[in-house]
Amino acid sequence: MIISLLTDFGLRDNFVGVIKGVILGIDPGIKLVDISHEVPQGDISQAAFLLKSSYKYFPCGTVHLVVVDPGVGSRRKAIIVKTPRYYFIGPDNGVLSLALEREKRIENIVSITNRRFFLEPVSNTFHGRDIFAPVAAHLVCGRDINEFGIPQDGYQQLEFPSPKIIQIRKHVTYGKNRVLQGEIIYIDHFGNLITNIQKDIFKRFVGKRRFFICLGEERVIGRINKNYSQTPKGSPLSIFGSSGNLEISVNCGSAREYFGASVGQIVKIY
Template sequence: MYCSVGNVASRRIITLLTDFGLKDPYVASMKGVMYSINPEVIVVDISHNISSFDIQEGAFVLACAFKYFPKGTVHVVVVDPGVGTERRGIVVESNNYLFVGPDNGVLMLAAHIDGARRVVEITNRKYMRSKITHTFHGRDIFAPVAAYLSLGVSISEIGKEIEDYMVPKFVKPEYSRDKVKAYVIHIDKFGNVITNVTSRIVFEELKWSYGQKLIVELPGGESMLVPFQKSYGFVKKGTPLLLIDSEDFLELAINMGSAAEEFGIARGALITIYPSSNSSV
């Protein structure tokens, strides 16, 4: 009844991530469409509290959550300020998952982390609702497509493969040799500055190691020498450090302080990081 991505587990789980909130009927309507097509599917809510229209926030939350689900899960994201325009609907197949949503970049951070294999534009009306409104593609297109994918419909049946899909600048950091230009994708409650640089890039591409001293060039032009450590407690209170956070991203932090406030860093900023010639702490 179910098919798989490669040789991975069956697609019986669909996740939902939206900026809809829970006051209105939008989330329930999407679930109703999916259950009508596949009554056996398991639908899991990641969040419906993404800030309205905030594509980058949606992409970050998806990138944090997607990997904890079984292989073959279908992840649906509706943060879609361009709904009803010429923006396309897409399905992204990665090494282990399928992602369904608008072609506005919200899917691509997670898909890139998992290894995006192909992207198709959703065009086959057979897998959409018979009536498609201009303002609710989440219910009329993305929900039914996800449900049919959970039943084993091939991604190739959904539409034709495309290569000109949108990849926002926050998806892929710029790096060469041991130097990286990191994009700030999130500031958390504690003022930790979370970048789009993953541990794979840090250890496999940049070849950094814990205990190194790294130079951090801030958006305002200032530079500082910062230790790269495993966790906050390896430095004294009030001391800045770099670390790999619990979601596998490189983070600039201050032990028991706010790096964002201290250094005036906002989401969307670029910080350049590279080793000091004096490489050990």
């Protein structure tokens, strides 16, 4: 009985501890694992990316609870989604969608409406405590998903940038007339710049020919590293990171600082 937790609550306040208290009050045998609580405030995209990159490393039956919920207390719905291996719970604001797209099959979607499982009185600012925590706990303990509310057809999709191939006039320097254009979707604690360009897309585009990786129009590097140490300390490199995406890094340093980079910045492969 495992519940993973992904929120933007931070660790300075008591929000996360209170959620855990509520869950353990329902069954003290539940195992709680923090994915992160440092998602930037209300940043649904970042949370969705973190969930997508994490959920499948948890054992079958894990309930993934995500509370990044800028619309808390409004009419946005709260949902449970069942896939063959997992349950996902969160506000229906797109935060679950990147993970759900990866799952082969959606078995059931329920809009959480049954107040019987809520902590009363339900506040308007902390559904993590009053709705999501008790629902997740009862669910992981074996309650049928349909007890929590009413079936719902789809779920909110997230606008998430996909890489695309663009036809261009022959590039003066690189001599190419096609560019694979992606962007930075996440920057981790080490300052690694994680792009939305996945290995297979990259390989298909590049084939066996020479290529140039550019951050904006600035050329970064023309090869893919096998590991960080192939490049001298303090120098930039490209590598397929642990999520399978192309990353721009600096060996023993921060590519964020090196390039002054930020999420959303364009990455081009010529």
